[in-house]
Amino acid sequence: MQANVHRLSMQHPGDLGALAALFDSGALAPADVVAVIGKTEGNGGVNDFTRGYFTFALATLLSERLGTSRSDILKRIPCVLSGGTEGVLSPHYLVFERRRSDGSAAPPAGKRLAIGVAFSAPMLPEAIGRRAHVDAIAGAVEAAMRDAGIDDANDVHFVQVKTPCVTVARAAAAQARGASAVSTDANRAMAYARAAGAFGVAAALGELDRGALTDAAMLSDTTLYSSRASVSSGVEVECNEVIVLGNSGRWTGDLTIAHRPMCDALDLPAVTATLADLGITAAPQVTAADARRIRGVLVKCEPDRHGAVRGHRHTMLDDTDINAQRHIRGAVGGLVAGVMGDGRIFVSGGAEHQGPDGGGLIAVIAEI
Amino acid sequence: MQANVHRLSMQHPGDLGALAALFDSGALAPADVVAVIGKTEGNGGVNDFTRGYFTFALATLLSERLGTSRSDILKRIPCVLSGGTEGVLSPHYLVFERRRSDGSAAPPAGKRLAIGVAFSAPMLPEAIGRRAHVDAIAGAVEAAMRDAGIDDANDVHFVQVKTPCVTVARAAAAQARGASAVSTDANRAMAYARAAGAFGVAAALGELDRGALTDAAMLSDTTLYSSRASVSSGVEVECNEVIVLGNSGRWTGDLTIAHRPMCDALDLPAVTATLADLGITAAPQVTAADARRIRGVLVKCEPDRHGAVRGHRHTMLDDTDINAQRHIRGAVGGLVAGVMGDGRIFVSGGAEHQGPDGGGLIAVIAEI
Amino acid sequence: MQANVHRLSMQHPGDLGALAALFDSGALAPADVVAVIGKTEGNGGVNDFTRGYFTFALATLLSERLGTSRSDILKRIPCVLSGGTEGVLSPHYLVFERRRSDGSAAPPAGKRLAIGVAFSAPMLPEAIGRRAHVDAIAGAVEAAMRDAGIDDANDVHFVQVKTPCVTVARAAAAQARGASAVSTDANRAMAYARAAGAFGVAAALGELDRGALTDAAMLSDTTLYSSRASVSSGVEVECNEVIVLGNSGRWTGDLTIAHRPMCDALDLPAVTATLADLGITAAPQVTAADARRIRGVLVKCEPDRHGAVRGHRHTMLDDTDINAQRHIRGAVGGLVAGVMGDGRIFVSGGAEHQGPDGGGLIAVIAEI
């Protein structure tokens, strides 16, 4: 198998023109699309409908090209979007292509980018953010690793999870059944959903002991984290969608992936170290030539919950006007984009248990 | 004369406790305070009252320590605040101290930090953002240079201007007199006020030909800019306040200042180059030891008006929820703080004619 | 002809389930849908993509039911959405149905609701908010009156216009052609577009003399207004779409429409007077029985540009956190919903030249 990643821009959340053009030119076969990860320009919160809009437009395009229904598309191809292009971030999406190698070329000497996907069953609102959610996601990650042909969990560098959130309407539906959602506060419930996702990834990758991943530990024991999990939660999905990215000797192609945890929102060395793993020097900025080798930058981050970064008070958590996740995406996005010289960075807030407390993680996909 | 800069944190916009403690300990004499520049945690817009709150509290503290009235304090000591601590930015203020040298020590070999201040007459609302405003500010900058004992404009590295803005009420007052404000849109009028400030600085420093600085050029001819002007506009002042920072052989002390223009919001090399001018290496981040030498970081920036940074679309200008200046402060603040390893960065948006179009400038004060 | 109005709720901006159910049940034939007016839950600003999302989903549903393309649907059926359901406002949409009468019933004694629609040619970005825009809209209103079979402009009670706005990208495209947009400030440009729309309606209805409707008068001479124009401007359309609502003796059905100008944001008497025109008493609130007769409530409003309502200062125009249009929609929506006892009110901000300065207008559709 051969993996490829297309980094495409959009003019608005319903604009799939760049992907349609790839299809039209023959550069990409619609049937070879296995996953999409993107940043749309909504607010990234409960009422961010840019994710649903993009997803609907993507499903419509693929259904027209593949002659199948929108719902069939969405049951097969994870489309994981993070809303919020604060600051210099640029709306864009990564289209992951999996192409059958023609076998004519000699296999590459080292490991190359491998892609696997999986879906869980739909989640009930009352399960979201609880242990059953963790187990559902762990199972989906294992399935995606099998799909990617990755045996060794150490070869996994990034796991993207998209998981449903609890809206007021869904919480009411649960209550009508006699069940209760993990929180009636919509933003809080989204945080629990992300925590469950991170725990599920950590369980599947063997990063954490499954016994420790209790309901009580979620959003509470911050020493428990995955360095490779990226979880988004949104109103537009009802089941867990998983994309596993790693390196594998079974895959051909000219891409690889590397990652690092980020210890806090100022962890510039983690960014340059990840690039160094890929043979790219940023002194202080990636050169234009190297920038063209980079195919995707994926970052998770969060506002430090103690209200300070390296001893200095920040105001993100006390701001009633701008959601704290919007603040941190803008700041970390500005830092990483400055190193890359490029605003097409997937930066997702809500990094509960995804990287060190108050920090997050970064993964970069680049040509060899 | 000997200059010193105290970088102090605050718990809220009315908290002057750290300054009071310096007074109480004798480390700083109240009469030696000549200027204050700070970042408060408001929204940085027309209705940001954190600036006025801090100013009122500062004036109250100094009036109590110096036995003079609040209004006398505010007529003598420029207090220039920029609202908005988006992302990792930390609310803080720089207290500029000017102390008479005791003459016992030999003068230093090179130039050291010099500080000068000046005030203009009050501005009428209808003058704001127009040529008369430019001239008033240019005069104040020249006065502040004289106050600093700087003869050569090349020795000036940073000029902070605080200038009044046009509120709806002030515009109505002008109209009642038969005059009209430069714009009835409050945010637009603030932009004109900042443009006039930048032109005034450029005129005084000889960066631009005065003949070019017309009403029509403001917010229009973006090739006209100062690389050393930083202008804030707010509801809480009625006259122009100017602080000139430079290096001078007449001053003792152990601080110097350097600056660079920033070509865009991703101009990481400008940050490291400014540090290099001060003998500080960031590879990629300033070391803890060097970080302790840094006494102040001052940045201006703005969202690129063409809607793209290095060819990639940004969404700052089309966002109805978050003001574009809040976006850009968060992003550039994240970048600069990442290099410094410290969130105490004065980042001010609204860089019209302050640095290259779509960019801005940075100045750093550090120990020799 | 017989007019009907279906007031339907949605769970999110892409949810057309209620309309699909009407189609499925046979209560409404897809071919009889002539127009849609709705309120979606975006921010109502330049980056409100909920309007585009709803429109895309509506076009998809109708194209599937009618066996025609999405673009054909959108060229024939005006879909006019206003974003922003601040406060108690409830996301909903009005589906306007035009059914051929079977001729079996005797014609009604009085005039009944009549509906007409029209589209203009696409607008260039540089034409938006200028006199050419006014003329294009006036022509479309006249065409819609003919479509409705209304000869006397006095029988028109509400004209909804949806018109394109200038985004940063569109302004740049115009500039690349050597043309310039009416304003580079996105919110300002939207205001000009709405002004042009109001002037176009006033011209067509004979409310204002065409000679007075100059470029200079737009957003400037507030004595010029239409009492029946409601204009929205958004990124998702490229031509002007017009819906005319009035009463006509040629139409059967059991609905009528009435309207009143609102003199300011506190004009509660205008609301009760409009209801009185329809034979409905609110003392102080519409009874549950009468509430069931009401099929649609359409309101335009705006924050008073002088910064005060009835002599008391408001803060809408100086708020950097919340757009002034969001403020006023929430306030006037709360007032009208309180009278109706129902949050399904179409309240659209941006009432430049639509009703008296600082006020707006209200129209109500109810059963006889």
Next chain:
Amino acid sequence: MQANVHRLSMQHPGDLGALAALFDSGALAPADVVAVIGKTEGNGGVNDFTRGYFTFALATLLSERLGTSRSDILKRIPCVLSGGTEGVLSPHYLVFERRRSDGSAAPPAGKRLAIGVAFSAPMLPEAIGRRAHVDAIAGAVEAAMRDAGIDDANDVHFVQVKTPCVTVARAAAAQARGASAVSTDANRAMAYARAAGAFGVAAALGELDRGALTDAAMLSDTTLYSSRASVSSGVEVECNEVIVLGNSGRWTGDLTIAHRPMCDALDLPAVTATLADLGITAAPQVTAADARRIRGVLVKCEPDRHGAVRGHRHTMLDDTDINAQRHIRGAVGGLVAGVMGDGRIFVSGGAEHQGPDGGGLIAVIAEI
């Protein structure tokens, strides 16, 4: 004793000019000021510093006029501010005056406005939003009733409480002591603080059985509420401040107060019924003559937690851009201001257990 209420406007949160003018003219003696309730134009959330700014400025003015320290003023005169003047709401403050009657006039036939105040001891962060908080507030309400000379709790019509909230910094301080705050989410913790305040009032007035007012009931059992409690929570106070307003035969003066619970955000009849209690007819709007009799309008409200008002979905709770409290203040403020024909309405969000679930309450002070 004789009570009077002065309704004053402000130009910004630090503007006490109208009060200073009353002092200067002799219309009000500084020593007769017993309490202040006001609406400032901040966001009403954790980072609303307009409340602290106003309080600091008020304390400064009174300390200068009374020759005592700012802290002595603030320990004696409750200054209860609610941030947020969304929509048509106008920044203003009510100054409550208590003047010793000269005894020359005959006592009035009926009951007249009576005012009492009280302060509790400072609250520890970990006590906030828990049962100890309830008891502290109940004690303060009883003290304020004694201060007002009101024996019968039925004569109390409005109790304003200002109580501290938990900021991130305060929560960290508690944690450092081994204690934990009721919630680490700042907005959630504010809600708990308001709940405790409401329970405290209900206990003191005998509206609810004290045994029912448990930690578990707070923010949970919505059948428990006070119809006369109005609670604000903010960063700027450390102890509970209480103002009791009622009618008493022991007081002279020409003012009375009435109140009603509001069953939901559309409860227009509750507004007109309260006015009717005072002999004022709104049909539909208060006449200009009657409007001059009104001295203060005090409203509490909240977004319905079930996500719907009278069966129609609202979007306040799912909005990541605008806090739900800002939404509801704007909507209910618009409704009440429409009835009064005046935007000077004190509308405070966060009505947990203050009035019926999803509703709130209204109190009006007017001349006989």
